[in-house]
């Protein structure tokens with residue numbers, strides 16, 4: 001039966017990237033998406049902005065919503081200090097299977113825990129299951145309609161502290177207008193937009209960085 005796009009991406013990584021080399025995995029995926037098949041990884045342009053924010057925050061606890069094939073997981077993990085607690089949530093079990101293999105190929109499997117399930121179910125379990133008190137950095141890249149309910153869930157579950165940084169992908173395309181309205185108008189967040197483009201295209205998109213003020 002026909003393979004899936006994530007499976008074809010995994011094959012490209014296993015063929016073209018050097019085992020244990022996160023940079024080569026990132027490059028192999030970007031090459032695949034530019035020359036073979038578009039895929040919804042954050043990409044190289046927005047990925048560089050992600051890199052700069054992760055480096056600036058230098059977090060001790062990280063949560064990613066939306067693992068997909070693990071591209072941004074590898075981007076983030078390669079920048080983290082040893083001992084950082086990094087959890088990534090993915091709803092689609094087939095994506096979990098591919099992501100774990102791409103993460104292993106990059107050699108950063110010991111730096112991140114991939115958890116299968118929905119963010120709405122798993123966010124309230126973060127404290128009890130993973131011993132998290134608060135997250136220093138959160139990357140929202142799952143489903144635009146979950147951005148607003150999930151940020152409210154973070155607040156309700158006491159998972160944010162003064163200075164926690166949330167970075168959201170796709171706030172223009174596909175777009176998360178209700179989320180943007182919330183973080184830009186709430187007195188509890190300081191928000192800033194980073195203009196860029198939809199991965200591997202010339203279409204406008206960008207990242208919204210929001211700092212929780214407590």
Ligand SMILES: O=c1[nH]cnc2c(O)c(F)c(-c3ccc(F)cc3)cc12
Pocket residue numbers: 040041042066141142143144169170173174198199
């Ligand atoms: O569902 C998504 N979750 C996370 N990230 C996405 C993304 O970066 C996209 F570009 C897109 C996307 C898909 C199709 C398009 F025509 C445009 C954007 C979707 C997602």
Ligand SMILES: [Mg+2]
Pocket residue numbers: 040041042141169170
């Ligand atoms: Mg995205």
